[in-house]
Amino acid sequence: RDSKTEAYAFFSERMYENMLRHNRMEASIKKAFDNEEFKVYLQPRITLDDQRVHSAEALVRWDSPEYGMLLPGEIIPLLENRGSLEELDMYMLDHVCQILKKWIEADKAIRISFNVSRTYIFKPGFVQRVLQIIDHYGINHEYIEIEITESVIFDRSDALYSIVKELQDNGLYISMDDFGSGYSSLNMLKDIPINTIKLDQVFFKTDAINAQRAKAIISGILNLTHTLNIHSVAEGIENESDMKFLQRMGCDEIQGYYYSRPLSVSDFESYMDAFNKK
Numbered sequence: 001r002d003s004k005t006e007a008y009a010f011f012s013e014r015m016y017e018n019m020l021r022h023n024r025m026e027a028s029i030k031k032a033f034d035n036e037e038f039k040v041y042l043q044p045r046i047t048l049d050d051q052r053v054h055s056a057e058a059l060v061r062w063d064s065p066e067y068g069m070l071l072p073g074e075i076i077p078l079l080e081n082r083g084s085l086e087e088l089d090m091y092m093l094d095h096v097c098q099i100l101k102k103w104i105e106a107d108k109a110i111r112i113s114f115n116v117s118r119t120y121i122f123k124p125g126f127v128q129r130v131l132q133i134i135d136h137y138g139i140n141h142e143y144i145e146i147e148i149t150e151s152v153i154f155d156r157s158d159a160l161y162s163i164v165k166e167l168q169d170n171g172l173y174i175s176m177d178d179f180g181s182g183y184s185s186l187n188m189l190k191d192i193p194i195n196t197i198k199l200d201q202v203f204f205k206t207d208a209i210n211a212q213r214a215k216a217i218i219s220g221i222l223n224l225t226h227t228l229n230i231h232s233v234a235e236g237i238e239n240e241s242d243m244k245f246l247q248r249m250g251c252d253e254i255q256g257y258y259y260s261r262p263l264s265v266s267d268f269e270s271y272m273d274a275f276n277k278k
């Protein structure tokens, strides 16, 4: 065998192993739902003007007995392949409602946002399904925020407009996730009456050369949110200087490792209690 064949054999063996792992994982998805192996992790969102945790984002983790703790980067493509992403989103909402119910009873509820996959939002019955789950638990709609990704809009702004309106008429908050990373942010702001934008992390992951330009863009976007009376959240904030900059620019909320990583529900509860006591 020449070296080329050997390299090829090695490569394909690795690919084969990855494929097997992938197939095994896919086969475990139903069991994962049945055994509730998918977990809601919560990342605090800190309001800058009073330095309190007023909301949290729900992010999925798969606590798998076979594969360990898996992140959305691995989970979502798997579920998408099997057409189970919608099931995950509603599973997450259901579990978010369970958390909220407990918090409301303990008189310490804050708003929780959850992510909805870009295709699901346009399916017939989406709004009814969401309301049905929330009302099943008797949760006040104000406690729920739906994060939709900017890339959903594309050429469907009429359809998105009606869905957003209907959700808002029912008292839910809508945020546009990863704002600024997609194609039509500004056009979307014109057409869709969202409550909140979440500034994409890319603006804060720049090298020194582009930092000034990134800052100019951020302050421009924040000015726009003030004029349009849209709530602003910055994501992926990892250091104090970015936090201070955003505070000066009048950004409403910060979410990022600077404050905390996404936490298990009980760790989040301790974090929130300690943080809000300060």
Ligand code: C2E
Pocket: 043, 058, 059, 060, 071, 072, 073, 076, 085, 088, 089, 092, 115, 116, 117, 118, 147, 177, 178, 235, 236, 237, 238, 255, 256, 257, 258, 262
């Ligand atoms: P996202 O909705 O934009 O969520 C923010 C992501 O940024 C999270 O990654 C979070 O852990 C990460 N992050 C937060 N602060 C920092 C920081 O300071 N530095 C860095 N480097 N990262 C930070 P995660 O949990 O891996 O989720 C990735 C994406 O997967 C989410 O992005 C969201 O689009 C999607 N996702 C997560 N859970 C769900 C879900 O239940 N349903 C759906 N449809 N999508 C989900």
Ligand code: MG
Pocket: 057, 115, 147, 177
């Ligand atoms: Mg999100």
Ligand code: MG
Pocket: 177, 178, 198, 200, 201, 235
């Ligand atoms: Mg985001």
Ligand code: MG
Pocket: 225, 226, 229, 230, 231, 232, 250, 252
């Ligand atoms: Mg504002």
